[in-house]
Amino acid sequence: MEGIVEGCLGFLYGLLMVICVGLLLLRVAEGRSVRWLALLVVSGVMLSCWVHSSVLKVGLMSVLCSVIHYVGREEVMLSTLDKAVLITGCDSGFGHDLARFLDSAGMRVFAGVLNELSPGALKLKKAASPNLTVLQLDITNSSQITQAYQYIKSQTGKAGLWALVNNAGVLGYVCDGEIQPIKMYKRHVDVNFIGSVEITQVFLPLIRQSKGRIISISSLAGEVPLPGFAGYGASKAAMIAYNGAIRQELYRWGVRVIIIQPGAFKTSEN
Numbered sequence: 001m002e003g004i005v006e007g008c009l010g011f012l013y014g015l016l017m018v019i020c021v022g023l024l025l026l027r028v029a030e031g032r033s034v035r036w037l038a039l040l041v042v043s044g045v046m047l048s049c050w051v052h053s054s055v056l057k058v059g060l061m062s063v064l065c066s067v068i069h070y071v072g073r074e075e076v077m078l079s080t081l082d083k084a085v086l087i088t089g090c091d092s093g094f095g096h097d098l099a100r101f102l103d104s105a106g107m108r109v110f111a112g113v114l115n116e117l118s119p120g121a122l123k124l125k126k127a128a129s130p131n132l133t134v135l136q137l138d139i140t141n142s143s144q145i146t147q148a149y150q151y152i153k154s155q156t157g158k159a160g161l162w163a164l165v166n167n168a169g170v171l172g173y174v175c176d177g178e179i180q181p182i183k184m185y186k187r188h189v190d191v192n193f194i195g196s197v198e199i200t201q202v203f204l205p206l207i208r209q210s211k212g213r214i215i216s217i218s219s220l221a222g223e224v225p226l227p228g229f230a231g232y233g234a235s236k237a238a239m240i241a242y243n244g245a246i247r248q249e250l251y252r253w254g255v256r257v258i259i260i261q262p263g264a265f266k267t268s269e270n
């Protein structure tokens with residue numbers, strides 16, 4: 001009986017080692033955790049040579065794995081140092097919250113707002129650190145886009161822009177496609193599609209410079225046709241198609257293109 005328990009514990013110890021080494025190897029492949037892997041391997045060899053009780057080996061190895069997991073978890077987080085991000089539509093909702101979050105995480109944040117005197121924009125200015133700049137940026141206004149580009153270029157220098165978050169969007173009201181005014185269809189296309197395309201085109205040189213990323217907030221409605229969302233869904237579908245194409249075109253430049261398609265969220269301000 002004792003032999004069986006000892007055998008099981010020996011097996012458990014081996015399994016624990018294989019899993020931990022495997023997980024750390026995955027992180028090492030991403031350029032992280034080399035020292036933790038070295039520590040684990042050295043400790044494993046020492047335990048195997050000097051400790052004969054399987055219970056003690058499993059116990060010590062479990063403690064070591066927990067410590068490595070706890071102390072090394074910070075490495076899983078991307079470093080925010082010297083990274084600049086532009087987010088559009090920060091007056092409210094996702095954009096506003098994301099700007100505050102990335103600011104608190106230590107990023108250089110350029111928060112584009114539709115109206116720099118809106119309550120959301122003023123709140124952002126008040127609550128943020130000096131690393132966050134609120135910029136007047138209506139994404140349907142070419143001259144405001146150019147001004148924002150010139151300013152961000154002068155601030156980021158050689159590092160370029162690490163990320164552009166195309167968040168600004170309009171939903172308007174939910175109604176049958178038959179009665180939705182053409183004016184609203186045009187607004188959907190102008191803001192949700194053309195505006196984000198123009199921003200992307202203008203800022204691409206800065207993003208390419210840093211081998212950065214373009215993140216666009218589309219919608220579930222752009223993938224699945226939903227009653228009441230004809231115009232909105234169509235504009236978000238256009239966004240998905242556009243980003244799908246440029247994702248492949250920009251891959252060779254080291255620029256990543258990411259689409260996020262949220263379902264329905266009650267964001268902070270709506």
Ligand SMILES: NC(=O)c1ccc[n+]([C@@H]2O[C@H](COP(=O)([O-])OP(=O)(O)OC[C@H]3O[C@@H](n4cnc5c(N)ncnc54)[C@H](OP(=O)(O)O)[C@@H]3O)[C@@H](O)[C@H]2O)c1
Nearest residue numbers: 089091092093094114138139167168169219262264265267
């Ligand atoms: N919340 C959801 O459930 C959900 C689901 C799927 C997708 N999304 C998408 O996620 C993004 C953020 O949505 P949200 O829920 O956070 O809504 P939100 O609070 O209305 O945020 C959108 C922001 O974009 C701004 N904006 C509108 N037109 C603009 C323009 N021409 N230039 C610059 N900014 C402009 C809006 O300003 P004003 O408020 O002053 O108009 C608003 O601050 C949108 O693209 C939306 O379509 C949201």
